[in-house]
Amino acid sequence: MPFEAMYDIPTVLTADEILDKAFKRASKVDFEGRTRIETVREINIGKLKSVSDTIASTMGKYVKAFPSIDRENPFYAELINVTIGRDKLKKSLGAMDWCRGTVARVAKVAMREIAFARHISRIDEIRRSAYGRISSLVKQVDKELTFLANARHVMKKYPAVNPDDPTIVVAGSPNVGKSQLVLRISTAKPRVAVYPFTTQEISVGTFEKKYFRYQVIDTPGLLDRELSERNPMELRGILALKHLADVVLFMFDPTESCGYPMAQQEHLLETVKKEFSSVPIVEVENKSDMTKTKSDRIKISAETGAGIQKLVDHLVVLLKSQQPL
Ligand SMILES: Nc1nc2c(ncn2[C@@H]2O[C@H](COP(=O)(O)OP(=O)(O)O)[C@@H](O)[C@H]2O)c(=O)[nH]1
Ligand SMILES: [Mg+2]
Structure with a gap:
C-alpha cells in the first residue's frame, strides 16, 4: 500500500481550462446527414453531449479522487480537517456535483429543443445559448476548483501511513x-x-x-x-x-x-x-x-x-x- 503519496489526486483544472477542454473536444464532433438540417442537428446535439460528458467526467473524477471525510480513517480525517477544513472540502465537492448535474440538465434540454427545431439558424442559437449557460455554470464553481487544486497540493505532502498496520x-x-x-x-x-x-x-x-x-x-x-x-x-x-x-x-x-x-x-x-x-x-x-x-x-x-x-x-x-x- 501507500509508500508513495497517500492520496493520488489528479490535477485540478480551473474553470476556464475545463471549458477549453470541453469545447475543444466538442468542436471535433462530426456527422454526415442525408440533409443539411439533419447534419447540423446531429452535429450540434453531438457537441452538447460531448461538452456535458467532458465536464461531468472531469468533475466526477475530482469527486471520486478526494476522500470522503466522513468515511475516512480518523487520523487522516483529522489531518484533512486541520489543513484543509472538513466543511470547505465537503462544500467544494458538493459544488462539483451540483455543477455537473446542472450542466447535464441544461445540455439535455437544449438537445431536446434541437431535435425539434425546424431551422438551422434556430439550432445554432439553441446550442450557442446552451454553451453560454454551461460556461457560466462552470465559472460559478471556479473558486471551489481553486480550493480543490490547493487542497490537492496540501494532501500530496501528507505522511503516508497505513492506519491498518499495527x-x-x-x-x-x-x-x-x-x-x-x-x-x-x-x-x-x-x-x-x-x-x-x-x-x-x-x-x-x-x-x-x-x-x-x-x-x-x-x-x-x-x-x-x-x-x-x-x-x-x-x-x-x-x-x-x-x-x-x-x-x-x-x-x-x-x-x-x-x-x-x-x-x-x-x-x-x-x-x-x-x-x-x-x-x-x-x-x-x-x-x-x-x-x-x-x-x-x-x-x-x-x-x-x-x-x-x-x-x-x-x-x-x-x-x-x-x-x-
Ligand atoms: N552512546 C549512544 N549514543 C546514542 C545512542 N542512541 C542515540 N545516541 C546518540 O544520541 C544523540 C541523539 O540521538 P537521536 O536519535 O537524534 O535522538 P532523538 O532526539 O531522541 O531523536 C545522537 O548523537 C546519537 O548518536 C546509543 O544507543 N548509544
Ligand atoms: Mg529525533
Whole structure:
C-alpha cells in the first residue's frame, strides 16, 4: 500500500481550462446527414453531449479522487480537517456535483429543443445559448476548483501511513535516541514527511515480521515535551496520533547525556501516560553501551543494536495480542 503519496489526486483544472477542454473536444464532433438540417442537428446535439460528458467526467473524477471525510480513517480525517477544513472540502465537492448535474440538465434540454427545431439558424442559437449557460455554470464553481487544486497540493505532502498496520509511536525527551531507534528497526529507510501539526518533520519507519508489517513513527516536537509547553495545534497533532498508536514506546536516556535529568524524563512519561491512557506503553532505556541501570526496563543501544531484536520481539507480541482475530 501507500509508500508513495497517500492520496493520488489528479490535477485540478480551473474553470476556464475545463471549458477549453470541453469545447475543444466538442468542436471535433462530426456527422454526415442525408440533409443539411439533419447534419447540423446531429452535429450540434453531438457537441452538447460531448461538452456535458467532458465536464461531468472531469468533475466526477475530482469527486471520486478526494476522500470522503466522513468515511475516512480518523487520523487522516483529522489531518484533512486541520489543513484543509472538513466543511470547505465537503462544500467544494458538493459544488462539483451540483455543477455537473446542472450542466447535464441544461445540455439535455437544449438537445431536446434541437431535435425539434425546424431551422438551422434556430439550432445554432439553441446550442450557442446552451454553451453560454454551461460556461457560466462552470465559472460559478471556479473558486471551489481553486480550493480543490490547493487542497490537492496540501494532501500530496501528507505522511503516508497505513492506519491498518499495527503502529508504534515513539516518545521521549529530545536526544534520547528516538530517531536512531526508528532508523535501526526499520527495514527500509524511514520516510520523512511533513506533519502539519508540528514545525518539524516526522519519520515513519516500517519493518516486517512473519509477513506482517509494522510501523514505527517518530514525531519530533510532539511527544518530547511537557503538555504545558505545547500549543493548541500541537495538541491536535497528538490527538490525531492517538488514532494511530497501538503502542507507545517511551525511551529514556539514563546516561542523561541528552541533557535531561532522569527525574524530568520520568515526569514526561507521566504526561504521555495520561494522554495515551488507552494505549500500552513500553518503557525502554537506551544508550546501554554507555550505562546500564538496575531498573527492570528493557535495555537497548540504538547505536550498537544491542537489545533491539529482543525489543522488536516484545513489541510484536504485544501488538499481536491487540489485533482482532
Ligand atoms: N552512546 C549512544 N549514543 C546514542 C545512542 N542512541 C542515540 N545516541 C546518540 O544520541 C544523540 C541523539 O540521538 P537521536 O536519535 O537524534 O535522538 P532523538 O532526539 O531522541 O531523536 C545522537 O548523537 C546519537 O548518536 C546509543 O544507543 N548509544
Ligand atoms: Mg529525533
